Amino acid sequence: MNILGHFNYWIVIVLMMMGFYTVISRGNLVKKLIGLSLFQTSVFILYISAGKITGGTAPILIDDHGEAAEAASHVLYSNPLPHVLILTAIVVGIATTALGLSLVVRINEAYGTVEEEVIHNRDESL
Amino acid sequence: MSPVTVILAAVLLPVLAAGLVLFLGRWPNLREAVPIATGTALFAMIYSLMDVVRSGEVVRYSLIEVVPGVDLALHIEPLGVLFALVASFLWPVTTLYAVGYMRGHHEENQTRFFTFFAISIGAAMGVAFSANLFTLFAFYEVLTLCTFPLVTHHQTEEARNAGRIYLGILLTTSIAFQLLAIIWAWQVAGTVDFVRGGFLEGTASPLVLNVLLVLFVFGVGKAAVMPFHRWLPAAMVAPTPVSALLHAVAVVKAGVFTVLKVAVYVFGLDLMGELAVTPWLAWTAAATILIGSLVAFTKDNLKARLAYSTISQLSYIVLGAMLANAYGIIGGGMHIAMHAFGKITLFFAAGAIMVAAHEKKISRMHGLGRTMPFTFGAFFIGSLSIIGVPPAGGSWSKWYLGMGTMEAGQVGLLAVLMVSSLLGLVYLLEVPIRAFFSPPPPDSRRPDDVHEAPLPVLIAIGITATATVALFVNPGPFHELMTLLVTP
Amino acid sequence: MSDHLPVLLVVVPLIAAPIAALIRSVRLSWLIACGASWWALYAAWGLLSRVRGGEVISYALGGWPAPYGIEYRVDAVNAWVILIVAAIASVATPYAYQSVRREVESDRVSLFYSAWILCLTGLLGISVTGDVFNVFVFLEISSLSAYALISLGQDRRALTSAYQYLIMGSIGATFIVIGIGLMYIMTGTLNMMDLSERLPAVMDTRAIPVAFAFLTVGFSLKLALFPLHLWLPNAYTFAPSAVTAFIAATATKVAVYMMLRFFFTVFGAAFAFDVMQVDLILLPLALVAILSTSLVAIHQQNVKRLLAYSSVAQIGYMILGVSLASVAGLTAGLLHLFNHALMKGALFMAMGCVMYRVGSVRIDAMAGLGKKMPWTMAAFVVGGLSIIGVPLTVGFISKWYLVQAALAAGLWWVAALVMVGSLMAVIYIWRVVEVAYLSPAPDGDGVAEAPLAMLIPLWVLVAANVYFGVNAGLTTEVATRAAEILMGVTS
Secondary structure (H helix, E strand, O other), rough: OOOOHHHHHHHHHHHHHHHHHHHHOOHHHHHHHHHHHHHHHHHHHHHHHHHOOOOOOOOOOOOOOOOHHHOOOOOEEEOOOOHHHHHHHHHHHHHHHHHHHHHHHHHHHHHOEEEEHHHHHHHHHH | OOOOHHHHHHHHHHHHHHHHHHHHHEEEEEEEEHHHHHHHHHHHHHHHHHHHHHOOOOOOEEEEEEOEEEEEEEEOOHHHHHHHHHHHHHHHHHHHHHHHHHHHOOOHHHHHHHHHHHHHHHHHHHHHHHHHHHHHHHHHHHHHHHHHHHHHOOOOOOHHHHHHHHHHHHHHEEEHHHHHHHHHHHHHOOEOOOOOOOOOOOOOHHHHHHHHHHHHHHOHHOOOOOOOOOOHHHHHHOOOHHHHHHHHHHHHHHHHHHHHHHHHHHHHHHHHOOOHHHHHHHHOOOOOOOOOOOOOHHHHHHHHHHHHHHHHHHHHHHHHHHHHHHHHHHHHHHHHHHHHHHHHHHHHHHHHHHHHOOOOOOOOHHHHHHHHHHHHHHHHHHHHHHHHHOOOHHHHHHHHHHHHHHHHOOHHHHHHHHHHHHHHHHHHHHHHHHHHHHOOOOOOOOOOOOOOOOOOHHHHHHHHHHHHHHHHHHHHHHHHHHHHHHHO | OHHEEEEHHHHHHHHHHHHHHOOOOOHHHHHHHHHHHHHHHHHHHHHHHHOOOOOEEEHHHHHHOOOOEEEEEEOHHHHHHHHHHHHHHHHHHHHHHHHHHHOOOHHHHHHHHHHHHHHHHHHHHHHHHOOOHHHHHHHHHHHHHHHHHHHHOOOHHHHHHHHHHHHHHHHHHHHHHHHHHHHHHHHHOOHHHHHHHHHHOEEEEEHHHHHHHHHHHHHHHHHHHOOOHHHHHHHHHHOOOHHHHHHHHHHHHHHHHHHHHHHHHHHHHHHHHHHHHHHHHHHHHHHHHHHHHHHHHHHOOOOHHHHHHHHHHHHHHHHHHHHOOHHHHHHHHHHHHHHHHHHHHHOOOHHHHHHHHHHOEHHHHHHHHHHHHHHHHHHHHHHHHHHOOOOOHHHHHHOOOOOOOOOOHHHHHHHHHHHHHHHHHHHHHHHHHHHHHHHOOOOOOOOOOOOHHHHHHHHHHHHHHHHHHHOHHHHHHHHHHHHHHHOOOOO
């Protein structure tokens, strides 16, 4: 239980802040989306870290009666559920990025640029 | 007809009439016959309620329960019958007047005008018969909104500004103060039903009750207690029949009616007398009386002068309520009727002058009396009633109000009433006196063919002026109703 | 079948969505959308009538019992929200036909309806589920389809607005996932009821308050609580009219529901309000929202934008009710959820009619419409009066309960500020009414009344505004019951 022992959580925080900062600070719409993806990815790692149990093995249910089952009940499993959840979240993340990028393509067609400031100025001048 | 049917009909008939008016828009004579016939029938029906009031029978009809514990309900009590009598009597008369006025003035959108006019009367009836604060408030707001198209009838920039002031003040006061007070009363008392003697006593701390009373008095913007009076002069851009019926009778009387009703049925006179803020409010009303009269002096535009006179006279009624004694209530209630007849006569006359001689300014009415003797004669009678001298009905209500001030031991307030009457004597009588006794202004490009206004206008003026005098001879139902209200 | 109502409520639209996309016929995909939304309304009514008495329906998805499987759990609170969403959808979908034909390119219409149904599915799913991760999944289904719908607006700014909404919405959703993840790490469960039992044991850890904070910010973003509302005005302004009417009346409502569910059911009112004291944040923010955005609304030239800012203010009213943390306050908030859906739906639909005929919703384009489009503008007036809170409209009922709740809590100044908010509504509504009725119409532009297919749905909502303003028995009963369930009070 020291700072390094939680290094994966530190990575989560670093990634999260990098992503968040990129979203806020960048004017380029594509870069913003990259930041957003980074931000979401950090959450994936958070979930997966939570599923990891030191010394745990893959959670395979042995459908056997007798000694093997007895032994299996003492085996330490990693929690599979976070992985499953995160599979869903990854799908959502991909969908978000895809939709975002397609919006950027349309914006580029309409405005001829993907820079937020330029777009803003072009709308002002309408 | 059962009393319940009557009060339901009182609210619905004018609305139905409005529908018919809209439907008959293409045939003006038929269109205008509808409100006159409806109004006459309405008056007869409401008059039949006198017996119910005399018998002391409790008639309450709940239309629908809006939220648990609060319903849309009507009931019959003396004050409401008085207000309804006045409004229903004057509605057909005003319609008759409006026929002459609107045609003589070549106004546009007359169908819209008569439609909203009728709906406004329905709303006023709803105010008169409302059985709880919620119903009262609902019809109060409907009345505000239905009169907006009438105020902005001409659709000019001036009308638009007037409409803003009108809605601005009336909605601001009603939502910010009155509605808050109503919900607050419901919160502390668990009811909003009108009960004779009030339902607030002992439900909250004196501080809260004082605040509530202030919120109620200023929340009723239609009572035009200063500083919330500006809407009334602004509304004078409307055609004169609107000024006459709505801004001398239905709308403003709905306001002071609400104040009286709150005094009698929400607070109760005993509680009113105990509250520390009541005398202060009485003095606010007194200040409005005086300032209103003084401002009326400075106005050369006849309708504006009458508007400020109305502001001043309305506060007589508020003052009557704040005296918190039987005389004050009787005087205030009777003044609803007396002022209505007197002021509507004055407005009718003002409109007649506009239609016949196209004059709005008092300074340009010199000498008109000779060509329009009937109109200015009626104006004279109306003035007497407002001032409160015989032989006009206004003397009765002023008498009771004076008694009320004595009973309350407020000699200062009595002096205010006297001074204001004197002021009224000057600013109102100036008009007929100049018209009759001054020569026409030299620069007057007045055409020679100025004569009296169209016949329907004159008939209407005749009716109200006669009624004003008749009410002096016999204040009849109005006095009886108010006595019934204050005798337990 | 009625045993499976909770899941069928979601599954039927979920299946309808791809079908609508594949058919590629404007009329057919519209009909499918209508069918899906009417089905949702039928199911919502079935659910509500079963839980009105205080009963709770628990449905184990796929037969896996909670807390192992996903549980759909319906009580008076979410049955109420489901009804709101379904009712608005079943009025807005018929309305959409004409409006969408005018505003969306024809080869995209079937995709439009597909996204529309997906959005509905997501909103219903959020409301019906009793599993916190499932909430996130449905939230993203509804949000992603909403971004797509908004981007279909005619103006190119619709694209940038959708993008902006996508960024902010995704951040909000991610915050929510973080909160859910932290709760899961601490308790090992995702079932709401299970969470509410297991959370008290770990309340003292640092993780749970952090989870609470992440969730609060996430929800606030989604429901556009001031100052996290910046995505909303643009999105509402540039989206196709039908989309604005639908989303404005439903999406933020569902977000409010999420917040209520997490605060009161998952965390418990005691933790949210006594330990975390979230009311100390929500109350001032709600008041600032009411006053500041009403002020901004007064200065708008585009009526849709004006109404969008008004929506942020109205959300303030709901959150104000929530922040009072009393049965009365929650009742007011829940009532306003329903009532605001009715009035904003009607107002945005009226603006859709104007857009359809006039092609603009700027205030100066309204000149003379009172005469040319009498039914549309009359609907706008009634909806506007409802926003103001004039008696005999639903807005009055909301205000009545909200002010009463504030007074009961001893917050008379809050009650007074609510009234001030109403007065500001008078100003922004009347600016439009004045131009429509008092300004002369430009000559010869041949503007006529909107088609009946749009007017009828519009007037259904207007009628509902008046009906539930005069006879609020049903709405107050359900809202009170829902508030009691949330507060854990049994009557």
